[in-house]
Amino acid sequence: MFNQPAVRVHRLSYSVRGPEWAFAVPQGDLEALDEVMCLCSEFWNGLGSLIVPVRADGRLYRALDGLLETRAVDAVFMHEALGKRARRAVANRFESTASLHQRLARHEIHPLLLAANNSPESISTLWRPVFKAERLQRVAKAVWGHIDDEDLAEWRSRFTIANAEGLPALRHMVANQLSGSTPLQLGGRYMNSFEQAGGFDGWRHLFVFERGSFDELIYFWNLRSRMSAWNGERAIVAITTDLLKAEELAAVRQWAEEPNAGSYFKPDLCLAGPERAMEPTKKVLKKLGFKRTNQPGKFQHSFPDPPAGREQLEYTEYPLGVGGPMKRGVTSTSLVTISSKHAYLSLPKPADPKLPFGYVRLTIRGLPLPLPLNRETAQALIPDAQASQDGLIVVTNSGPAQWSWEIRIPDQAEALDQWAAASGYRVNSSQPGRYAQALLGRLPEPAALDALASEVALDVFHVLAPPRSTRKMAQKLVSELENQGKDTPIDEDRLVKLLLDQGLLLTVEAKTLNEIASQTGRPQAEHLPPLVALVRAGLTRRGITIRCDRCNFEQLCSINEVDEKIDCRSCRKSLVLPVVRGQTEYPISYFLDGLAARLAEQDLLPVVLTLRRARLDNGDGKEFYAWPGLLFNKGGTETDADLLISNGDETSIFECKTSAAGLTIEQTQKLLTLCEHLGARPGVAAIKGDFPAEVLNALKTADATIYRRSELIRTSDQLAD
Numbered sequence: 001m002f003n004q005p006a007v008r009v010h011r012l013s014y015s016v017r018g019p020e021w022a023f024a025v026p027q028g029d030l031e032a033l034d035e036v037m038c039l040c041s042e043f044w045n046g047l048g049s050l051i052v053p054v055r056a057d058g059r060l061y062r063a064l065d066g067l068l069e070t071r072a073v074d075a076v077f078m079h080e081a082l083g084k085r086a087r088r089a090v091a092n093r094f095e096s097t098a099s100l101h102q103r104l105a106r107h108e109i110h111p112l113l114l115a116a117n118n119s120p121e122s123i124s125t126l127w128r129p130v131f132k133a134e135r136l137q138r139v140a141k142a143v144w145g146h147i148d149d150e151d152l153a154e155w156r157s158r159f160t161i162a163n164a165e166g167l168p169a170l171r172h173m174v175a176n177q178l179s180g181s182t183p184l185q186l187g188g189r190y191m192n193s194f195e196q197a198g199g200f201d202g203w204r205h206l207f208v209f210e211r212g213s214f215d216e217l218i219y220f221w222n223l224r225s226r227m228s229a230w231n232g233e234r235a236i237v238a239i240t241t242d243l244l245k246a247e248e249l250a251a252v253r254q255w256a257e258e259p260n261a262g263s264y265f266k267p268d269l270c271l272a273g274p275e276r277a278m279e280p281t282k283k284v285l286k287k288l289g290f291k292r293t294n295q296p297g298k299f300q301h302s303f304p305d306p307p308a309g310r311e312q313l314e315y316t317e318y319p320l321g322v323g324g325p326m327k328r329g330v331t332s333t334s335l336v337t338i339s340s341k342h343a344y345l346s347l348p349k350p351a352d353p354k355l356p357f358g359y360v361r362l363t364i365r366g367l368p369l370p371l372p373l374n375r376e377t378a379q380a381l382i383p384d385a386q387a388s389q390d391g392l393i394v395v396t397n398s399g400p401a402q403w404s405w406e407i408r409i410p411d412q413a414e415a416l417d418q419w420a421a422a423s424g425y426r427v428n429s430s431q432p433g434r435y436a437q438a439l440l441g442r443l444p445e446p447a448a449l450d451a452l453a454s455e456v457a458l459d460v461f462h463v464l465a466p467p468r469s470t471r472k473m474a475q476k477l478v479s480e481l482e483n484q485g486k487d488t489p490i491d492e493d494r495l496v497k498l499l500l501d502q503g504l505l506l507t508v509e510a511k512t513l514n515e516i517a518s519q520t521g522r523p524q525a526e527h528l529p530p531l532v533a534l535v536r537a538g539l540t541r542r543g544i545t546i547r548c549d550r551c552n553f554e555q556l557c558s559i560n561e562v563d564e565k566i567d568c569r570s571c572r573k574s575l576v577l578p579v580v581r582g583q584t585e586y587p588i589s590y591f592l593d594g595l596a597a598r599l600a601e602q603d604l605l606p607v608v609l610t611l612r613r614a615r616l617d618n619g620d621g622k623e624f625y626a627w628p629g630l631l632f633n634k635g636g637t638e639t640d641a642d643l644l645i646s647n648g649d650e651t652s653i654f655e656c657k658t659s660a661a662g663l664t665i666e667q668t669q670k671l672l673t674l675c676e677h678l679g680a681r682p683g684v685a686a687i688k689g690d691f692p693a694e695v696l697n698a699l700k701t702a703d704a705t706i707y708r709r710s711e712l713i714r715t716s717d718q719l720a721d
Helices: 030-042 064-070 084-093 134-143 149-155 166-179 183-187 214-225 246-257 275-287 375-381 412-421 431-442 446-452 455-464 470-483 492-502 513-520 524-536 594-601 605-618 665-678 693-701 716-720
Strands: 007-017 021-026 050-054 075-078 097-099 125-130 160-165 193-196 205-209 236-240 264-266 269-272 290-292 300-302 313-316 326-328 330-339 342-348 359-365 392-397 402-408 426-429 540-547 554-558 565-567 574-576 589-592 625-634 637-646 651-659 681-688 705-707
Touching (some): 134 166, 236 246, 246 275, 246 313, 412 426, 431 605, 431 625, 524 540, 594 605, 605 651, 605 681, 625 665, 651 705, 681 693
Parallel strands (some): 021 075, 075 097, 205 269, 651 681
Antiparallel strands (some): 264 300, 342 402, 540 554, 625 637
């Protein structure tokens, strides 16, 4: 809308990560769960995968929504044991689904390749837990991971692999978790969170299995998959009740009291697990010197000195691992030059770590897009790219020293079409919207809209506005003609077009300063500052009104047309520019620019004032785009939107009224439905009055933005500032 520099340098951030996958398995099917847990030991970020139980009737895991809010998934793979009804439920819930197959991860980076290249002298021992009890073996797959016998030779190139059984296996399971060397933990290397809203990074968790049941395993797995890591530190360690002795958990105590990446956290440990495992665990923790606290207000984080009372270790039964939306992977930044909407991306591989060869997900953030990234825009930018909560995702390989593409940034019109199409809509500009776009595109700068946002400026604008809108005049003519007994009804839209073509009704009101003041009832001096601002913004123009002394035709001449002699537009007589009127100098007249007159005639003033306020709320230095007067069409149903605004990341759709009382609950519901479909925030604005109570209730429930006169119009004090 407002002019952008032709060439600009833009900083992009990007990250490299493994896949974010989910696996749908039948509720209670331990064999299917075993198969998925083993598979997750074979690819990068396997332990970050979700496992989604699905009942035979299609009911999905009840905690699913919260887990997906923390971290969305790229795709969901359905186990072959799922029934038809369960499969339909998964397909309806997720956009990208496929059947699970064993060769799924064949091109992905294997966790073993993420381990350090140990020299023969420094090869460490990796104890593989082996249990006779099936429940413990399942726990081992969830906690430690899995190594196929056929892969042992490869693993032995990096580790000394030895089997451990019974109690020693439980001990080694804890020790390997604390050292970060289990197959699952290796698969999570470099997948630390670099951004999270509302998370509890750094608080260490102890998870206690009682029986290793299906529900316990799912609870632990998904809790860990959505935990953020603190500078690479382990966020969670799991044990079983078989290890509940003080001497066996001494290493856990030491882990809890050590600084976490140089920082201290209070309480020292968060306890999680099934209820029946809690009581015996609390008794052991008490023997280890822990004190129980369940006061969320006491959560503290300090760096570098420990918080007060650090000598007393504390634990809470409140698990903190799942927070708000999270992004994770290896991050980097790069400068790109954008010229004529074209950009050449050349993104070097992050210097650290040295990723092995395989598939990676390159996520690009910060592209200067007019509207939020969506699947249509993603594929227009780079073929086969996808849109996600992280940004633009490209599945590529880790081999090149840098990833390169030439892309074309969509302009406002293209971005709008793509954004609407991603939700199944077609969108067009209404004629009033075209007038507003033309006017806004012509403004010298966004701040020019301030010229309208004062009480006096509004009075001046209304005085100079056309006396009657074209449509209102058409409605009046239709009514009068029908009242005269005409048999054939008059087509209102046709009449509007005829009147517009003739240009009969949109008369330009030219008034002198004295005439303006007499109509507003304000002193002339009060009108001068707003008139100066309106003229500078190009909304109001100046000229002279001259009447021909021969044919009595009155014409308005703008400043740029004025000369010492002017030809009458009616009879062509040459007229001398008047010098005086009565005893004073001939006055200058003020009139609205043609587009500004259309603005008034189409009741677009509340739209423009809303746009101005929304731009101010967006903040300086941020991208801002606006589309006034849009028509969204889906399935033959058309919904109008007075104003769409965007900063590239978030969008809002406004219904704008001169009088708030004119907004009906039916219009409000249409607005809310449209916003829900498009993923936009609703908003309403009005220059005068307040909205009906039922409308306000609906808007507040939807967390809508509400602008009243006080938000749209600057007061005298604000103008003085």
